[in-house]
Amino acid sequence: MTTLSTFTGLISPVSRRLAEKWSKQQATPEKGKQVLLNTLSVSFVNFYLECMGFETELETSDSWNPVQQTLIDVADLCIKNLGKLECRPVLENSQTVCIPPEVTSNRIGYVAVQISETLQEAKLLGFVKETSMSHLPINQLEPVESLLEYLEECTQLQKAKPSNQNFANLKKWLENTFEAAWQPIESFFPNEPALQFRNTKEGFSTIVERAKLIDFGIQANSTSVGIVVKVSHEQGNKNEIKITVELHPNNGQEYLPPLLHVMILDEDGTVIMEAKAKNDNKKIELQLSASNGDSFSVKITMGDVSVIENFVI
Structure with missing residues (x-):
């Protein structure tokens, strides 16, 4: 013994x-x-x-x-x-x-x-x-x-995780200036057809897209997902920004993990929209609009572990 x-x-x-x-x-x-x-x-x-x-x-x-x-x-x-x-x-x-x-x-x-x-x-x-x-x-x-x-x-x-106070500036994304942590989509999804992520609609300029790997660490059995953020503005109205937040499976998985929960928080930390993954979700997508000077956060949880990504326009 x-x-x-x-x-x-x-x-x-x-x-x-x-x-x-x-x-x-x-x-x-x-x-x-x-x-x-x-x-x-x-x-x-x-x-x-x-x-x-x-x-x-x-x-x-x-x-x-x-x-x-x-x-x-x-x-x-x-x-x-x-x-x-x-x-x-x-x-x-x-x-x-x-x-x-x-x-x-x-x-x-x-x-x-x-x-x-x-x-x-x-x-x-x-x-x-x-x-x-x-x-x-x-x-x-x-x-x-x-x-x-x-x-x-x-x-x-x-x-050791990136500070939650580091804001990604989406207005600069439209000027093709990106934070180092946010990479082209192909960096995280090399085997996926590029068109799968495209969602350009008439009346909007070309969408700028970037992706990032979200790793929940050992507390969540090293589960990870990919987050894709798309940014565009209406033609003739650069003050109104359209944002799409997507979550995709990682590591060759077909579906998102069922405990996944994503929330959009306003600058006061209030949940303004949310979604939870089911057993057969291949993607979660949330859309919102914002103006110059606005800020918001995306909170992604896996069980008891949370990761927050902050954004400013």
């Missing part, structure tokens, strides 16, 4: 009172105990990670939602900009960690939290990045230190 490096600490009275409160609201004693242990586990992991310098979003987690905690067996903790970490409770003397089917996806990892019989103390036993087991043996967990290293790695990868 592997010797694990663990972390032990006291459960705060505040966390215990909240867990007991939510437990009493459940329909059966069994469900009440489940919610009690899940809440204590999430609280303890949240305390530990905050002490280690990680920023969490406890109140946005499903485990902190009274409706969700009643409907499913969930013990997730949202880590800011990274995703959901599942905090599975383990009773003393148990040799396995229970992983319910409803939490086997959209997780960046699983932490085992041993709760004492008195509910006074908890111990982090270790973690795994992913698992297909419904009952994971405790001796297969990685040390707690590996969890910290993994989260730090995820944080550094997130920081």
Whole structure:
């Protein structure tokens, strides 16, 4: 058996009172105990990670939602900009960690939290990045230190992404001046007929098109898609710009990933249009108009991972 490096600490009275409160609201004693242990586990992991310098979003987690905690067996903790970490409770003397089917996806990892019989103390036993087991043996967990290293790695990868404050200037695109990250369509779709992407309509000047690869990173199993942005203006009215945003499959895939969600945000961050991929979507297309000085953003999410591209006219 592997010797694990663990972390032990006291459960705060505040966390215990909240867990007991939510437990009493459940329909059966069994469900009440489940919610009690899940809440204590999430609280303890949240305390530990905050002490280690990680920023969490406890109140946005499903485990902190009274409706969700009643409907499913969930013990997730949202880590800011990274995703959901599942905090599975383990009773003393148990040799396995229970992983319910409803939490086997959209997780960046699983932490085992041993709760004492008195509910006074908890111990982090270790973690795994992913698992297909419904009952994971405790001796297969990685040390707690590996969890910290993994989260730090995820944080550094997130920081390495291009800043969301870098705006692509679409007015300059019409002057054939482009940001380095935005490349000709053929750079990303070399095997696709060029005419597949053309959509020039009468009354508009020739459309300027550019593409970019959106990589969601290891949190989304290295899934990627291509984004194509087309820009044109009406003949005789260069102040009114027409913009088309398209998402295309990448890596030889025929369809877009079904968890894909794209939103157009105005300059205040309000969603003005959106679309979600279905199982057989080969493309998503959104169209909007803008004037000189306007700005907007395209937010693309894959599960719990989001990438934002900003544009200005």
